[in-house]
Amino acid sequence: MQTKPSDWKISLQFGAIGGAVSILLSLVGMVVAFDQRYIIANGLTFGQITLFAPVVLTSYLAIKKIGSPLKGRTISWGAAAGAIGGTLLAILVALGNLINLRAMFINATPELYNIITLGVPLPMGLIVPIVSCTILGVAMAGLYLLSPRWRSTILQASAWVFLFGLLRDLIMTVLARWGAFSSIISWMFALNGMTILGAFLLFAFVGFFAYRNYGRKSNDSWVNKLPPRQQKAVRWGTIFAIVIVALLLPRILGIFFSEILDNVGIYILMGLGLNIVVGFAGLLDLGYVAFYAIGAYSIAVLTSPEIGFAHLTFWQALPIALIMAVLAGVILGLPVLRLRGDYLAIVTLGFGEIIRLLALSDWLRPFLGGTQGIQQIAQPQIGNFVFNTQESLYYLILLFIAIAGFVAWRLKDSHVGRSWMALREDEDVAQAMGINTVLTKLLAFGTGAFFSGLAGTLFAAKLGSSYPSSFNFFVSINVLSLIIVGGMGSIPGVFVGALVLIGAPEVLREFSDFRFLFYGAVLVTMMLFRPEGLWPEARRKLELHDEAPPETEPQTAVITPGV
Amino acid sequence: MLRTWRQRVTLTDLFVWSIGIFIGIMLIVGFYRAFFVPPYNAKYSYYTWADLIVKGLALGGVYALIAMGYTLVYGILRMINFAHSEVFMSGPFTAVFLANWLAKAGYYEKYPFLCLILVALLSMAVSMTIAILLERIAYRPLRTAPRLVPLITAIGASFFLIYTFRGLYGSGMFAYPSIPALDGSWTLFGVFELYKTQVVVIAFAVIMMMILFYIVQKTKIGKAMRAVSEDKEAAALMGIDVDRIIVFTFALGGISAGAAGVLYALQFPIVNAFMGFVPGLKAFTAAVLGGIGSVPGAFLGAMILGVLESLGPNLFLDPLNIPNPAQLKDGIAFLILVFILIFRPSGILGERGTQTKV
Numbered sequence: 001m002q003t004k005p006s007d008w009k010i011s012l013q014f015g016a017i018g019g020a021v022s023i024l025l026s027l028v029g030m031v032v033a034f035d036q037r038y039i040i041a042n043g044l045t046f047g048q049i050t051l052f053a054p055v056v057l058t059s060y061l062a063i064k065k066i067g068s069p070l071k072g073r074t075i076s077w078g079a080a081a082g083a084i085g086g087t088l089l090a091i092l093v094a095l096g097n098l099i100n101l102r103a104m105f106i107n108a109t110p111e112l113y114n115i116i117t118l119g120v121p122l123p124m125g126l127i128v129p130i131v132s133c134t135i136l137g138v139a140m141a142g143l144y145l146l147s148p149r150w151r152s153t154i155l156q157a158s159a160w161v162f163l164f165g166l167l168r169d170l171i172m173t174v175l176a177r178w179g180a181f182s183s184i185i186s187w188m189f190a191l192n193g194m195t196i197l198g199a200f201l202l203f204a205f206v207g208f209f210a211y212r213n214y215g216r217k218s219n220d221s222w223v224n225k226l227p228p229r230q231q232k233a234v235r236w237g238t239i240f241a242i243v244i245v246a247l248l249l250p251r252i253l254g255i256f257f258s259e260i261l262d263n264v265g266i267y268i269l270m271g272l273g274l275n276i277v278v279g280f281a282g283l284l285d286l287g288y289v290a291f292y293a294i295g296a297y298s299i300a301v302l303t304s305p306e307i308g309f310a311h312l313t314f315w316q317a318l319p320i321a322l323i324m325a326v327l328a329g330v331i332l333g334l335p336v337l338r339l340r341g342d343y344l345a346i347v348t349l350g351f352g353e354i355i356r357l358l359a360l361s362d363w364l365r366p367f368l369g370g371t372q373g374i375q376q377i378a379q380p381q382i383g384n385f386v387f388n389t390q391e392s393l394y395y396l397i398l399l400f401i402a403i404a405g406f407v408a409w410r411l412k413d414s415h416v417g418r419s420w421m422a423l424r425e426d427e428d429v430a431q432a433m434g435i436n437t438v439l440t441k442l443l444a445f446g447t448g449a450f451f452s453g454l455a456g457t458l459f460a461a462k463l464g465s466s467y468p469s470s471f472n473f474f475v476s477i478n479v480l481s482l483i484i485v486g487g488m489g490s491i492p493g494v495f496v497g498a499l500v501l502i503g504a505p506e507v508l509r510e511f512s513d514f515r516f517l518f519y520g521a522v523l524v525t526m527m528l529f530r531p532e533g534l535w536p537e538a539r540r541k542l543e544l545h546d547e548a549p550p551e552t553e554p555q556t557a558v559i560t561p562g563v
Numbered sequence: 564m565l566r567t568w569r570q571r572v573t574l575t576d577l578f579v580w581s582i583g584i585f586i587g588i589m590l591i592v593g594f595y596r597a598f599f600v601p602p603y604n605a606k607y608s609y610y611t612w613a614d615l616i617v618k619g620l621a622l623g624g625v626y627a628l629i630a631m632g633y634t635l636v637y638g639i640l641r642m643i644n645f646a647h648s649e650v651f652m653s654g655p656f657t658a659v660f661l662a663n664w665l666a667k668a669g670y671y672e673k674y675p676f677l678c679l680i681l682v683a684l685l686s687m688a689v690s691m692t693i694a695i696l697l698e699r700i701a702y703r704p705l706r707t708a709p710r711l712v713p714l715i716t717a718i719g720a721s722f723f724l725i726y727t728f729r730g731l732y733g734s735g736m737f738a739y740p741s742i743p744a745l746d747g748s749w750t751l752f753g754v755f756e757l758y759k760t761q762v763v764v765i766a767f768a769v770i771m772m773m774i775l776f777y778i779v780q781k782t783k784i785g786k787a788m789r790a791v792s793e794d795k796e797a798a799a800l801m802g803i804d805v806d807r808i809i810v811f812t813f814a815l816g817g818i819s820a821g822a823a824g825v826l827y828a829l830q831f832p833i834v835n836a837f838m839g840f841v842p843g844l845k846a847f848t849a850a851v852l853g854g855i856g857s858v859p860g861a862f863l864g865a866m867i868l869g870v871l872e873s874l875g876p877n878l879f880l881d882p883l884n885i886p887n888p889a890q891l892k893d894g895i896a897f898l899i900l901v902f903i904l905i906f907r908p909s910g911i912l913g914e915r916g917t918q919t920k921v
Contacts, residue, residue, distance in 0.1 A: 028727055335579045335582070339904060339905070342643045345643075345714060350844070357890070357897075365886075438575060484715060523715055524716050524719040527713075527715055527719065531712055
C-alpha cells in the first residue's frame with residue numbers, strides 16, 4: 001500500500017478540485033444562467049449556490065477524509081481547502097480582467113466576475129471569493145464537528161428551503177389556481193424566491209421535525225409491523241391515492257404543466273420498455289429511438305393525407321404501427337443475438353442511426369417525407385371526442401402507462417422475467433439451465449420495441465407531425481439516463497427517473513440548456529457511486545454490491561457516506 | 564457430415580445470411596451497372612474514380628488515427644472507450660482559436676507549415692489531457708466493475724464532454740482558416756490531379772501511424788503495453804506499473820486523436836462541439852473492421868472504410884437510381900459496422916480468440 005497522504009496535501013488537493021469544478025461550472029455558463037433565479041428574494045441566487053457548492057462540498061469531503069478529532073485542526077484544514085478554492089476563483093477573475101478570455105470562453109463575461117466578487121469592485125473584489133470560500137470552509141468544519149443529529153437536521157432543513165426556493169414558480173402557479181389556499185402559503189414567497197421570514201420559518205419548521213424524528217424508523221417498518229391484512233389495506237390505499245392524484249394532476253397543475261406531463265409520460269412509456277431490455281435482460285440497446293421512430297412514422301404514413309398511402313384512423317393504424325415496431329425489434333434482435341455487451345450496444349446504435357438516415361434521405365422521401373417530415377397526422381378519437389388537447393392526451397398516455405406498467409410488473413416475476421434475469425447474470429449458465437436464449441432475447445427486444453413504438457405513436461399524435469430531427473441519438477440517451485438514474489430493472493425507478501430527468505429541466509427552464517451536460521455527469525457519477533440507481537431493485541443492489549471487489553472499497557467508501 | 568452441418572445451421576443463421584446475400588447482390592448489381600450498363604457507365608470518368616479513391620484514402624488516414632485510440636484502449640482494458648470521439652473533438656475545437664489567431668497575425672501566410680505544426684501540437688496536447696483526465700476520473704475506479712458499467716460511464720462522459728465544450732466555446736460554428744500554401748493541386752503524369760491538402764493529410768497520417776507502430780512494437784514501453792494487454796496480473800508481477808501503462812495508452816490514443824482532428828479540419832474546416840460523434844463511430848467501425856486490438860488492422864480497416872465510404876455512393880447507390888446518394892454515405896459506414904460485427908467480429912486482422920471474447 002502507498003503511504004497515507006499528509007493532511008495538508010489532502011486539504012490542498014480537495015480545495016483545488018473544488019475550485020477547478022467551480023471554474024468549469026462558471027465558464028460553461030451555468031453560474032450566469034442560474035443567477036436569474038433567486039432562492040431567497042434579492043439575496044441568495046441559484047447561481048451563487050452553483051458557484052460555491054463545489055468548493056463547499058470538497059472542503060467538507062477533505063475534512064471528512066482527514067477525520068481529525070481535534071477541533072482547531074479540523075477548522076484550519078476546512079479553512080485551507082476553502083481558501084484554495086477561493087483563490088482559484090480569484091485568479092480566474094484577475095485573469096479575465098487582464099486578458100480577454102472572452103475571445104475563447106464565451107461565458108467569461110463581466111457579469112460572471114461580478115457574481116464571483118459579489119459585486120465588489122475589482123482590487124478589493126479579488127479578496128471576496130477567497131474570504132467567502134474560507135468562511136464556507138470553516139462553516140463546513142463546524143458542520144462536521146456537530147453531532148450527527150444536528151448535522152442531519154441542518155442538512156434536511158437547508159435542502160427543503162433550497163427546494164422551495166427553486167420551485168417557487170411551480171408552487172405559485174399551482175397555488176394561483178386555488179385562490180383560497182394561496183394566502184396560507186404565499187406570504188412565504190416574494191416575486192423572486194422566498195422571503196427571508198418564509199425561509200427562516202420553513203427552516204425552523206422542517207428542522208424541528210427532522211430533529212425530533214432523527215433516528216426513528218421510517219414508514220416502511222411501521223407498515224411491516226401491522227398484521228398482513230392491514231398491510232394489504234395500506235398498500236392498496238397507497239395505490240388508490242396515487243391513482244387519484246395521477247387522475248387529478250392536470251387539473252391541479254394547469255395547461256402548461258400538462259404538456260410537461262405528456263412529455264414525461266411518453267418517456268415513462270419508453271423507459272418501461274427499455275427497462276425490460278436493459279434492466280431485466282441486460283442487453284444494452286443504444287438504438288432504442290429506432291422503434292420510437294418506427295412507431296411514429298407508421299402512424300404518420302398510415303393516417304396522413306399528405307402521403308396518400310392510406311387514410312386510416314388513429315385506432316386502425318395503431319395495431320399496424322405496433323406490429324411494425326415489434327417486427328423491427330425482432331429483425332434487429334435476430335442477427336445481434338450472438339453479440340454480447342458492448343458490441344451489442346454499438347450495433348444497436350448503428351441501427352438507430354441508419355433508421356434516422358433513411359428517414360432523412362431523399363430516397364424514401366415519397367414515403368417518409370424526407371427532411372420536411374409528415375404533417376396532419378390523425379388524432380385519436382373516440383366517438384365525437386377528439387384527443388387534441390394536452391390534457392385529454394394526458395389521460396390517454398396515462399392509460400397506456402397503466403397498461404404498460406402492469407405488463408412490465410407482471411412480466412418481471414413471470415417465467416419469462418426470471419429467464420431474462422438469468423440471462424443478465426450469466427448467459428452461459430442460463431443456457432445450461434435450459435433457457436432458450438434466442439427466444440428469450442427476442443422476447444425482450446420485441447417487448448421493448450412494442451412499448452417504444454407505442455410511445456412513438458402517442459408522440460406523433462401529440463405533435464400532429466413527425467420530423468426526422470425528433471428521432472436522434474439523444475432520445476436513446478434520455479431514456480437510458482432515466483432508467484439508470486431510477487435504477488436498472490426497477491419499475492418505480494422509471495417513474496422517478498422520468499420525473500427527475502425529463503420533468504425537472506422543463507420546469508426549470510434555464511436548466512434545459514445544460515440538460516445533456518447534466519445527464520452526462522449524472523451517468524458518470526451514478527456509475528461511480530451508486531450504480532443501482534435512486535430506487536434500486538432489490539436483486540440488482542445485492543448483485544452490484546456483491547461483485548465489488550475488496551480492493552476498490554476503500555476508494556468508494558471515502559465518498560459515499562457523505563453523499 | 565451432412566447431419567452435423569444441418570444441426571449447426573439455425574434459423575438465425577439463415578436469416579442473417581439471407582440479409583447478407585441480399586445486400587451483396589445489391590452491391591454487385593450496383594457495381595456492374597456503374598461500369599457496364601450504358602447510362603451509368605458514362606456518368607463518371609476514370610479520373611473521377613481516382614479522385615474519389617484519393618479522397619477516401621485521406622479520410623481513411625483520419626479514421627486510422629482516431630481508430631488507434633479505440634484499438635489501443637480495447638487491447639488493454641477490453642472496453643470500448645465511447646468517449647474517444649469527444650477526445651477527438653476537443654483537440655481541433657480548442658486549436659481553432661490558435662489557428663485563427665495565427666491567421667489573423669499573418670503567420671499563416673509566412674510560415675504555413677510551422678503554424679500547422681503548432682496547431683497540431685496544441686490539438687494533441689488538449690486531446691491527450693482530456694483522455695488522461697477521462698481515464699483518471701471516469702474509468703479507473705470502475706476497472707473491475709461489470710462490463711456494462713464502464714460503457715455507460717463512457718457514454719455519460721461523452722455527453723458531458725460534448726456539452727461542456729459547447730458551453731465553454733459557445734454553440735456557434737468555428738472555421739479553420741485556409742492555408743494558402745495548400746490551396747490547389749499537383750498534377751501527376753500530366754493528367755492526374757492530386758489536391759495538396761489530401762496529399763499532406765495522407766502523408767502526415769502515414770508518418771503518425773508509423774511512429775505509433777514503432778512505439779508499440781519496438782520500444783520498451785510498447786512492450787510493456789503488450790504485456791499488460793496479454794495479462795494484467797502477470798505484467799504487474801513482472802514489475803510493470805499497470806496504472807502507468809494504462810495512462811500512457813490513453814495518452815497515446817489522445818495524441819493520435821488530436822492529430823487526426825487537425826487533419827480532419829484540413830478537409831472539413833468547420834468545427835463545433837458535435838463534430839466528434841460521426842467520425843468517432845466510423846473510426847470505431849474501422850477499428851472493428853481491421854480487427855480491434857491490432858494496430859496495422861486499424862490502419863487497414865480505416866483505409867478500406869474511407870475508400871468504401873468515398874466510392875460507395877457513386878459506385879453502388881447511384882446506379883441503383885437512389886436520388887442524392889451522398890446523403891446515405893454515413894449509412895454505408897454504419898451498415899459495414901453492423902455487418903462486420905455480425906459476421907466476423909474479429910475483423911480482418913483480428914486474433915482468433917476475439918470471437919469468444921466478444
